[in-house]
Amino acid sequence: MASWRVPASLAVMALPLLLSACLFGSGGGEKRPAPIRERAKGPITLHGPTPRETQQCFTDLSRSGIRYSPIPDRDFGGGCVVLGAVQLLDIGVPVSGIKSMRCPLARAFAGWVRFAVAPAARQILGSDLVRVESFGTYACRAIVGRPESATKLSEHGLANAIDISGFVLKDGRRITILRDWQSSDPDVHRFLEAVHGSACKRFATVLSPRYNAAHRDHLHFDMGRGPFCA
Structure with a gap:
């Protein structure tokens, strides 16, 4: 019975394609961007x-009667850097869940x-x-809710965003x-x-449940790019 052989020249040409398939094929070997996270150390x-500008901001807080504590500038790794931040101590109304801003x-x-x-x-x-009530401020993570933004640093990673989940009134009502x-x-x-509309005049970006399902339970405010109000 006659045997069939691949010419040596074709085999050499096919080798790079085979290697490429091994490296980047559907077997999961392709390189993916590293997740955004703080450095372990x-x-x-x-x-x-x-x-x-930061000094002026500190002065503005003091003149407004807001109690705060400055926080040292820190690099957490993964692109998460907190600069010119404060811890709010008293703005006249208690706020839960806030860290550095x-x-x-x-x-x-x-x-x-x-x-x-x-x-x-x-x-x-x-x-x-x-x-x-808030879900917090600083968190070293990517933007959530949009697959195309899964590798982009959230403004939360710069302590430049806050998520508001609800309000408590003196008569006992809790509005979420x-x-x-x-x-x-x-x-x-x-x-x-009313509070949503006012936020759109004060923050660069405001996202509500109207924006996407990821914001169904909070209002997101940040001072990044904008203006954008949804």
Whole structure:
């Protein structure tokens, strides 16, 4: 019976293709971007002069009667760097879940709570605001909710974003984004529309449940690129 052989020249030409298939084929060997995460050894403290803009922001907080503590500049790895940040201690209303925040974000957030949320609660809902609930500020991670952004650093990784989940009133009511964003109570609906609209005037980016399912339970505010309001 006659035998069939591949000419040596064709075999040599096919070798790079076979190797390529092994490296980049469907067997899962292709290189993927490393996940965004903090370095295992912990953050590195950065030493340098405080920019004039940050100094002015600190002054603005003090003049507004806001109690805060400056936080040292730190590089956490993975692109997560926190510069010119503060820990808010007292803005007049307790806020749960907040960690370090870049000063401009802290300034905008304190102004929003004091001059938008608190008055809206009193005027629309007839009760004083006694607590703001959040899912936090700093988190070294990528943007969530959009597959094409899975390798892009979130503003949370720069302590430049905060997620608000709800509000507690003096009369005992607790209004949450998850439960009440589509509330049939006209006053609750008007309150949430008012605080959302005010946020769009203070922060660079505002994302609500209207944006995508990942934001069904919170309002995302950041001072990154913008303006964008959804």
